Amino acid sequence: MPQSKSERPHKRAKPEQTSRKAYKFSNAIDVRRALQNQDQNAQIEALSALRSTLSIKSGETVAPQDERLALVVQWMESSSGAHDIFEIWEGMNQSSSLSLLVSLLSSVLALLSSHFPYHSHGIPIIKTLLSPKWMRKITSYLSGSNELILVSLKLLNSISHFGGGRERKTLFEAFPWDTKTLAKVSHMRRKGKGDTEDALARPDIRTYYFFFILSFIDPETSSLVKSTFLEQQRDIFLSIFKGLSQDSYLVSP
Incomplete structure (x- = not known):
């Protein structure tokens, strides 16, 4: 017997849609509390929600009073150099989770790069990324899944363009x-990309x-x-x- 419309199973929500409903980041405490969750699934949901919250469109201008920028600055003031993210990164090896982390860092750098007073919060992140250990990780992802390759190249571009290219020489020397x-x-x-896209x-x-x-x-x-x-x-x-x-x-x- 066919199911009625009311009996039909609902479509499962996409992970990022669920994350947006489950997490609201009003301040650095919210961010750090979510990232410190020891349950890996909950931690991945938190990363996905945070990435969505901080996402920047290509060519978008970030105003000095932008809420995303304010949140990132407050977060960096309590977790210098995005220590929380690198700590999580150390224990992750699943491609989809790594893509979330790399993409999130790219957005963080893009936001901090938007105005000179906040460059000082981005420099420690870049210094860590350009160290041999982390540069090896990033470049190893260039042989990973398409999504991981894409976000890794996006991160490399964020590093190169940070603060008008202030760390470009170091990036050139560090990149293998x-x-x-x-x-x-x-x-x-x-x-399938068309000319109109x-x-x-x-x-x-x-x-x-x-x-x-x-x-x-x-x-x-x-x-x-x-x-x-x-x-x-x-x-x-x-x-x-x-x-x-x-x-x-x-x-x-």
Whole structure:
């Protein structure tokens, strides 16, 4: 006998939808309490909800009075260098959970980069990320799932553009340019992407990689870093122009 509309099972809510309802972050205490939950499932839900709360759209301007920025600043004042996140990261190895962490850090850096007075809260995070241990982790993710590759490249872009590129020289020196997966990443376009899609609003893996490479020669980059990059990584720079005709006209230089 067919089920009536009232008897039909409801669709399961997506994890992020559930998280948004379950968590509300009004201050740093709320953030730290949620992240310190020892139940791994609850912790993942908290990370998902926090990522949604702090998410920034591509090209979005963050006002000085933005609630997301205020929350991040207050959080960093009580957990310098995003210690909470790195502590959780140490014990995680599931790809989907790692994607949440990496994506969250990218949003945190983008918010702190938006106004000079808050750069001091972002520098300790970047210093940790650029250390050999964490840089190895990030670059190892470039051979992971598509989602993990994408958010890792997004994080690398956040580091490169932080504070107008103030840590770009250190990033250039710390990044392992001999990573074999770079050649593969440079060709990973989103399948089914049409010409009408705004590639800048929702970049794919190749586009994030493209932006990362170009950041080392943009106007904010010092002449020394530009010349060193082009001298030492000439092949990598030239490789991004292969297949350029297949890219959106919005991305092509």
